[in-house]
Amino acid sequence: MRTVPALVVCEHCDGVYRRRAPGMREMARRAQCSAVLYLASQLDVDRWLVLTVAAAIVFVIANVCPVIRISLQGLHSETTLWQSAAVLAHGAVAPIALATAVMIVVAPLLQIALLGWVLAFARAGLSGSASPTIAARSLSSFATARRICRASRR
Numbered sequence: 001m002r003t004v005p006a007l008v009v010c011e012h013c014d015g016v017y018r019r020r021a022p023g024m025r026e027m028a029r030r031a032q033c034s035a036v037l038y039l040a041s042q043l044d045v046d047r048w049l050v051l052t053v054a055a056a057i058v059f060v061i062a063n064v065c066p067v068i069r070i071s072l073q074g075l076h077s078e079t080t081l082w083q084s085a086a087v088l089a090h091g092a093v094a095p096i097a098l099a100t101a102v103m104i105v106v107a108p109l110l111q112i113a114l115l116g117w118v119l120a121f122a123r124a125g126l127s128g129s130a131s132p133t134i135a136a137r138s139l140s141s142f143a144t145a146r147r148i149c150r151a152s153r154r
């Protein structure tokens with residue numbers, strides 16, 4: 001299958017149109033059928049960075065607070081995500097514990113950290129006060145982060 005990213009097809013009338021770069025918060029709408037062809041991103045680097053910091057805070061809360069609490073006749077038991085993975089590691093299903101820890105703790109942590117790292121450097125590169133050395137280091141770090149992200153998808 002051949003893809004042509006410069007063109008967009010209307011979902012309603014199958015008309016083909018040349019895509020142009022939309023401005024911030026712009027929308028491409030077809031005049032004949034008034035269908036929305038595509039939307040510009042609503043988020044700039046600062047907003048992505050704020051969402052990443054919020055995700056990091058939620059991640060910490062999710063890993064510190066108990067996710068399950070059982071109460072029965074005055075006895076209480078509660079566990080966190082880490083504790084549930086650690087309990088699995090001691091049983092016969094130890095390989096599942098590793099997969100569980102990677103899926104619920106390590107992978108989200110890496111994703112949030114790498115996104116925050118890339119966005120912090122992107123923000124430093126976008127600000128006018130960045131020196132050429134910082135800009136070069138930002139590009140190098142960005143390339144490294146992209147390589148890590150690509151490797152983690154495989």
Ligand SMILES: [Zn+2]
Pocket residue numbers: 010011012013014015030032033034035
């Ligand atoms: Zn259309």
